[in-house]
Amino acid sequence: MLTLVSPELEAYSVAKSEPTGKLLDELERITHQETDLPIMLTGALEGRFLKLMVQTIGAKRVLEIGTFTGYSALSMAEGMPADGEIITLDLDPASSEIAKRFFAKSEHGNKIKLLLGPALDSIKTLKGAFDLVFIDADKVNYGNYYEAVLPLVRSGGVILIDNVLYSGQVVQPNCDNSRAIAELNDKIAKDERVDRVLLPIRDGVFFVRKK
Ligand SMILES: C[S@@+](CC[C@H](N)C(=O)[O-])C[C@H]1O[C@@H](n2cnc3c(N)ncnc32)[C@H](O)[C@@H]1O
Incomplete structure (x- = not known):
């Protein structure tokens, strides 16, 4: 599990948050069985955070970059109204097949459109305009994603960026991924176009609000 807090505190936080439900639990199990990198799952705690965030801001249009097996998309879909729309992007056909299987099983799946x-x-x-964008794909492109989506977000809308602490490596970047994330974090820290707070949830989530 990719988390900066102890496994005990992570489990405690999950236990005190809203339960995930059978379908997401099954998706987590299948992702472990059928993919090589189940560590990429956002998982229970961040999934509940995403759901609550879309609910709180009343998001009706969401863009996700990085579908994987669909855990975060399904989590957000739960928090959206029946006419809400999530567009989720990925380039991997194998994990996208699992995502589509689970979107079809979910009562919220019809809100999600996957672009390969x-x-x-x-x-x-x-x-x-999008109310919320969740960035969770290849780290070297994070800066490109941020600039590409910012014009598409409505004023007052939210961008959430995952893994911005990169297992703590951002304080001393030593690879292309950690350097790319540290550069984006530096940019956002000075970006007058947005309000921001970096939350140490799981592997770090940058919570950015477009002015
Ligand atoms: C960390 S996973 C996403 C996890 C997902 N949000 C979840 O909750 O399970 C990152 C995903 O980004 C995808 N990806 C990597 N590079 C990409 C690119 N250039 N364009 C689209 N998707 C990409 C990978 O195929 C992978 O499924």
Whole structure:
């Protein structure tokens, strides 16, 4: 599990948060069985955070970059109204097949549209405005994703960026991924276009609000 707090505190936090439900628990189990990198799952705590965030801001249009097996998309879909829409982007056909299987099983799955292909290409085909964007794909492109989606977010809308502490490596970046994330964190810290707070949930989530 990719978390900066102890396993005991993570389990305690999950236990005190809203339960996830059978389908998400099954998706977590299947992701461990059928994929090589189940560590990529956002998981229970961050999933509940995403759901509550879309509920709190009353999001009706959400963009996700990085579907994987669909855990975060399904978590957010739960918090959206029946006419809400999530567009989720990924380039991996195998994990996307699992995501589609679970979207079909969920009563909220009809809110989710998956676009297969490199996310930067897919974003070019999209029109705003989005109430919320969740960035959780290849780390070297994080800066590109941030600039590509900012014009598509409505004023007062939210961008959430996952893994911004990168297992703590951002304080002393030593690889392409940690350098790319540290650069984006530095940029956001000075970005007058947004309000921001970096939350140490799981592997770090940057909570950014467009002015
Ligand atoms: C950390 S996982 C996403 C986890 C997901 N949000 C969840 O809750 O389970 C990152 C995903 O980004 C996808 N990805 C990597 N590079 C990409 C790119 N250039 N365009 C689109 N998706 C990409 C990977 O295939 C992978 O499924």
